Amino acid sequence: MTFTAAALGGLMAWRAGVFQWDLWLATVFGLMFAHATNNLLNDYTDSRRGIDKENYYRNQYGVHVLEDGLMDEPQFWRYVGVTAGIALALGGWLVYQRSGLTFDLMLAGAFFVLFYTWPLKYYGLGEPAVLLVWGPLMVGGSFYVLAGFWSWDVTWLSLVFALGPTTVLFGKHTDKLDADKAKGVNTLPVILGEKISRYAVLAMMVAQYLLCIGLVVTGSFAWPLLLVLASLNSMPRLFSLYSEPKPEEPPQNYPEGIWPLWFSAQAFRHTRRFTSLFLVGVILDTLIA
Template sequence: MTFTAAALGGLMAWRADSFHWDLWLATVLGLMFAHATNNLLNDYTDSRRGIDKDNYYRNQYGVHVLEDGLMSEGQFWRYVGVTAGIALALGSWLIYQRSGLTMDLMLAGAFFVLFYTWPLKYYGMGEPAVLLVWGPLMVGGSYYVLAGSWSWNVTWLSLVFALGPTTVLFGKHTDKLEADRSKGVNTLPVLLGERLSRLFVLAMISAQYLLCIALVLAGSFGWPLLVVLISLPVLPVLLAVFGKPKPSSPPGNYPEGVWPLWFSAHAFRHTRRFTSLFLLGVIVDTVLV
C-alpha cells in the first residue's frame, strides 16, 4: 500500500513534468521504513496493553514478533531504531532538498507513526487517520516533494486510492468488533455498531466510483479512469455480504485459513480488483496526456 501510494504521487509528478528519481526513491524508501516503524510500535503497544494476548484475529493475518517470541525486547527496540533512523535520515534529506511544506508533512507523518495505535485507534480516530495517511499525506505529499507545489487534483485522486485500504481496515475492525469492545479498544466500528459500520463500508466503496466519475466530468482526468466501472458487477455480491450481519460460522465454500475475517476479506477482494483497474486507468490517462 505504501509503495503504491508513493508510486501514484510519483506518477502524478511525472505527468506534471516534475519527476526526480533521487527525490522519489528517498520518498518511497522513507515512507516504507516509517510504515515499518509504525507496524512495530503498533504490535508493541497492543502487546503491552494485553490486546494481542492469545489474539486469534491478529495472528490470522501476520506474524507478531513479540507475541510469537521471535525477538527479545532489546532486539525489538534495536530493530525499531534502525527503521525509524532510516526514515528520519531520508526525511531530513528531503527537507534539506525541498523545504516548504516538506517539514510539515514529515511532522504529520511522525505524529501518525507514533500515535496511531494509541490513542487514535483506541478512540475512533484510527480509520480517519488511515484515510488521511494513505491519501493526501502519502500520495499528495509524494507529489509535493517532487513537484514543489500542492495539487488539489492529486489530493482528490489520492482519496480514491485511500478509500480502498480504509474499507479493508473498517471491515477488519467490524469483524472483531466484540473482541475490541471487550478489551476497551473503541475503534470507529465499536462506536458505530455493526449495522452502521457495514453501511459505512458500502458508502466508501460507492464513493470510490463516484469520485472517479466526478474527476472525469470535471476534466481533471480523462476517460481511461472510468475503467474502474468494470468492477461494478461485483457490487451485488458486496451488497449481499454487507447487507446482513456476519455469519456465526464460515460458509462451506469459504477459503480455508481466512475465517474469522469476513467483512475485511470481501473488502480486500474488491480493493485489490478496483485498485488494479484504477492504477491502470491513471497510467493510460498519463500516457495519453
C-alpha cells in the same frame, strides 16, 4: 500499499513534468521504513497494554513479532531503531532538498507513526487517520516533494486510492468489533455499531466510483479513469454480503487461512480489483495526456 501510494504521487509528478528519481526513491524508502516502524510500534503497544495476549483476534490471522516470540525486547528496539533511523534520515534529506511544506508533512507522518495505535485507534480516529495518511499525506505529499507545490487534483485522486485500504481496515474492525469492545478498544465500528459499520464500508466503496466519475466530469482526468466501472459488477454481491451480519462459522469452501476475517476479506477482494483498474486507468490517462 505504501509503495503504490508513493508510486501514484510519482506518476502524477511525471505527468506534470517535475519528476526526479533521487527525490522519489528517497520518498518511497522513507515512507516504507516509516510504515515498518508503525507496524512494530503497533505490535509493541497492543502487546504491552494486554490487547494481543493469548488468542486475541489479531493473533488468529497474522504474525506478531513479540507475542509469537520471534524476537525479545532488546532485539525489537534495535529493529525499531534501524527502521525509524532510516526513515528519519531520508526524511531529513528531503527536507534539506525541498523545504517548504516538506517538514510539516514529515511531522504529520511522524505523528501518525507514533500515535496511530494509541490513542487514535482507541478513540475512533484510526480509520480517518488511514484515509488521511494513504491519501493526501502519502500520495499528495509524494507529489509535493517532487513538484514543490500542492495539487488539489492529486489530492482528490489520492482519496480514491485511500478509500480502498480504509474499507479493508473498516471491515477488519467490524469483523472484530466484539473483541475490541471487550478489550476497551473503541474503534469507529465499535462506536457506530455493527450494522452502521457494514453500510459505512459500502458507502465508501460507492464513493470511490463517484469520485472517479467526478474527476472525469470536471476535466481533471480523462475517460481512462472510468475503467474502474468494470468492477461495478461485484457490487450486488457485496451489497448482499454486507446487508447481513457476519456468519458464526466460515461457509463451506471458504478459503483456508482467512477466517475469522470476513468483511475485511470481501473489502480486500474488491479493493484489489478496483485499485488495479484504477492504476491502469491513471497510467493510460497519463500516457494520453
